[in-house]
Amino acid sequence: MLSRLASRRILEIRQAFGQLPQPSRSFSTALNYHIDNPDNNPGIPWEFSDANKEKVKEILSHYPSNYKRSAVIPLLDLAQQQHGGWLPVSAMNHVAKIVEVAPIRVFEVATFYSMFNRTKVGKYHLLVCGTTPCMIRGSREIEEALLKHLGVTRNEVTKDGLFSVGEMECMGCCVNAPMITVADYSNGSEGYAYNYYEDVTPKRVVELVEALRRGEKPPRGTQNPNRINSGPDGGNITLLGEPKAPPCRDLDAC
Ligand code: FES
Structure with missing residues (x-):
């Protein structure tokens, strides 16, 4: 009997060769095995x-x-x-x-x-976080918007070689979900960057892609103008004053 791993490999190989449709959800890498080809x-x-x-x-x-x-x-x-x-x-x-x-x-x-x-990726490899908090906050729609705008499938590179879209699991930024990462390989190892773009929407990710295409460096971090970093949307509503020191630390008052 075939092990689960062997069955999975056979399934992946048949999907890669078009004998089976691609799965609706794949892993963060295009392939988990290597087959020699002229480029690799x-x-x-x-x-x-x-x-x-x-x-x-x-x-x-x-x-x-x-x-x-x-x-x-x-x-x-x-x-x-x-x-x-x-x-x-x-x-x-x-x-x-x-x-x-x-x-x-x-x-x-x-x-x-x-x-x-x-496998080859675009000069800008866009990674959509697919873990639960980002998924609940709309990461599937974010991915759909990117794939549709770029006219590619997951892990496929655009014809101009500029973009590819992959998936990652939690990148530790759930408080600003949904988020994407842009791995920027456009300037070799000297200019390499790995930036988080948080609180994104389908419209905002398309704007980010177009800014990158123009060679701009859009500000990373939250894309919600009503937040500062991971602060509350719209500003603080609690703990507005200066915190008081605990009485036991006020040595003069003892
Ligand atoms: S779930 Fe997306 S950053 Fe944690």
Whole structure:
């Protein structure tokens, strides 16, 4: 009998090859497996740029020389930033060589953490939070608005290579739900940014996309003009005065 994992892989492969419709809800990465193709195979040479080679040295210096493998996450992150937001198999092999482990040890990390993309993404990779608080506050409508406006399906890249839309689980910003993150790979590892846009609406996310397309950097954080950071909508209505110190701390009054 097939294990659940094997059945799931077969299902994913059949969906990827169009034998079955795509699921209405997928995971945060496009694929959980690798199949060699002309754009992504171990025969394609890959190495860090000269500027990033210095960063690699600096990253490795944080760990004892017999624990180089501890640097695998920051090195994969740097490789992804350099490579326009995704990790080809040769980049993962290169990292394995640097930290002196078998490539499978690096693949295990890259496939576990959803911030590592193993297929191409747009220069701006838009990640919609799909966890309960954001879902209750309308994240499905946010995603629909983005996909419709950009004319893509989830994890597909727009023809101009600028945008892709993925999904992430809770990004710790539930108080300002719903929210999206924009992973900005438009300026390589030097200009890399990962910004939260919170309290978004379907209309606002489309405006954000168009601002990014124009090369603007829209202000991150809450998009609700009536809130300051995570403060109450419309301003404070309680605890308006200066807080009084507890009496036991007023030493003069004792
Ligand atoms: S549920 Fe969306 S940030 Fe927590």
